[in-house]
Amino acid sequence: MTSVDQRPPATPPSPPAGRAPLLGGRIGSVEVLAVLLIALLIFREPIAAAISTPLLQTWTTVFVSVMVQAMPFLVFGVALSAVIAVFVPRSFWSKALPKHPALAVPVASCAGVVLPGCECGSVPIAGSLIRRGVTPAAALAFLLAAPAINPIVLTATAVAFPNNPEMVVARGVASVIVATVMGWLWLRLGKQEWIRLPHRPELDDLSRWRAFWAACRHDIVHAGGFLVLGAMAAATINVLVPESVLQAVADQPVLSVLALAALAVLLSICSEADAFVAASLSQFSLTARLAFLVVGPMVDLKLISMQAGVFGRRFAMRFAPATFVMAVLVAAGVGMVLL
Known part of the structure; x- marks a missing residue:
């Protein structure tokens, strides 16, 4: 008769006392944050002395102002993007937009008037529209038009230019024209491989609310990181551009238009606030x-960074310069007619 070994199975050895088991040896965001806090505590005095210089104070002010202006609208856009991705069925877009892509572009451009938000929120929304089956040309037209023709922006423009109500009309007309033309150009010249949407979490196996929060977390981390990079670049260039340069070109019509167009790219001001900055540049013409x-709402540093993060670098390298040229030409033409 054979005996049965009844010893309990061997258990894996426990880690030595005082040491926690490592999860794959990876360093996460919590560890990075802890190291940064410790470094700030150790080097608080030299850091405080460096920040107290006027140049860095200006840089910090510009960076914080861009982030404070943009972040609420980024969160709004991310939440709306998640709603589109999770709760809106694909069949809705086939009914809401014309089936012919050439007709869907101007409809999408005009649809931006009903959504209050800025360029920071329009980027994730456009990405979500493409994922839901909307033709990229229509989604890109919405991306360009929505930040400039929504009710909040148009109201802010009217308040900033109380003696020039034609500025509201000129801004709305020029923005819709640029968005529509760029959408049509994408239909003609754009290539699908230029758009590389980032990998999204698998949402099909989750409940709707879990999928909603997963989509929000993904877009906040992805788009928010590029927003920070764009804000840092805008603040850096802001403190390096001397004000005397603006005074030198203000009296030259062509250069003044190009100068303020370039300034809009560099400053990266949220579309809800840029009208007040434009109104303060009284030495320049209304067309400039x-x-x-x-x-500004179509091409700026933070927007280019976010477009590169959401759609890919190949897309941003082609779309942003073309949009800049088209926006300058259309603004100059509309300004000559209406202003």
């Missing part, structure tokens, strides 16, 4: 300031 208002 219109170029500032048309270019």
